[in-house]
Amino acid sequence: MNTLSEAYRDHPLHLHHIIPLDFDSVRTVPESHVWPPSPAFEPDDDQSSIPTVDLMDPDAVKLIGHACETWGVFHVINHGIPMDILDEAESEARRLFSLPAGQKLRALRSPAGATGYGLARISPFFNKNMWHEGFTVMGSPIDHARELWPDDYQRFCDVIEDYQKKMKELAETLMHLILKSLDLSEEEISKVVSSGGASTALQLNSYPFCPDPSRVMGLAPHTDTSLLTVLYQSTIDGLQIFKDGAGWVLVSPTNGSLVVNVGDFLHILSNARFPNVIHRVVLKENQKQRLSLAYFYNPPVDSHVSPLALNSARIPLYRSVSVREYVDIKASNLEKALSFIRI
């Protein structure tokens, strides 16, 4: 049973923080979606780019450790997920977001719920709305799929379940390599990567065509709560990560590769050795709808996370925290959540 959704139950949201705009019905950007121009909005000229890790490389452990330490995000190639699985999942996401607004609302996330159609969870922390609609899956999507397509929900379920299965295997492989790079023993590793126990979520993201993209925000800056996130961003760019000293760096999609980023839990576990990378999505002029699929791999919801990669000379920077408690803290403190568990 995936009980991650329970962790969100105590933090109900107002409907206006859940219901997306009917993007098909607007010809101009409403005031509610106009973000103040920010000087940091334009990406830096210096276009450095995130590292690429080849999972077939005999040095994968070293490469992945270095990528996590220096960037907290990397492209992964030779990841073993066939292109048609990625294509199919993308086209199911497209089919979902192409439904008329009224039909999508039938699968609206409930105020105390975690799954279904709606605005990004972080919406209440910003006074402007994002140019975004999402669909969150935890475990089987069947209930919401039935609401969307009463007579024809099976294809969506099969594709999404298959996608999650493949992503889980990949996330476990990645976690293994990453924890090895921190010199953890097999025993310690198997406590973190206990297959069966992990709590996971899949987020389908849509950034519809926008008549005035320079004035909107696709997805506001945030870090993921996960251990790690595996992102498929298909072919359209827009994802940017914030790198100290470099500013906003564009993460362009490359054919069939996946983007992996360090989330808050891996940052804690690594005792801050790996940065939980801040990222956002911006929109460009004359750009078609952008879709992305983010798979969040988390520790079991009742397990505790604490800094593990400690040698004798290093002191822990964070206290131990359960997944449930951290989700609780972050639900009311988006950016400062980590400061609550700092020692």
Ligand SMILES: C=C1C[C@]23C[C@H]1CC[C@H]2[C@@]12CCC[C@@](C)(C(=O)O1)[C@H]2[C@@H]3C(=O)O
């Ligand atoms: C398991 C998760 C992870 C969530 C919450 C919950 C379901 C949806 C995820 C996202 C997806 C979009 C960005 C984010 C910041 C958001 O608003 O919702 C993510 C958030 C997190 O990483 O905290």
Ligand SMILES: O=C(O)CCC(=O)C(=O)O
């Ligand atoms: O759409 C993207 O490229 C990023 C999505 C994201 O950051 C998320 O779902 O957490």
Ligand SMILES: [Fe+2]
């Ligand atoms: Fe994210």
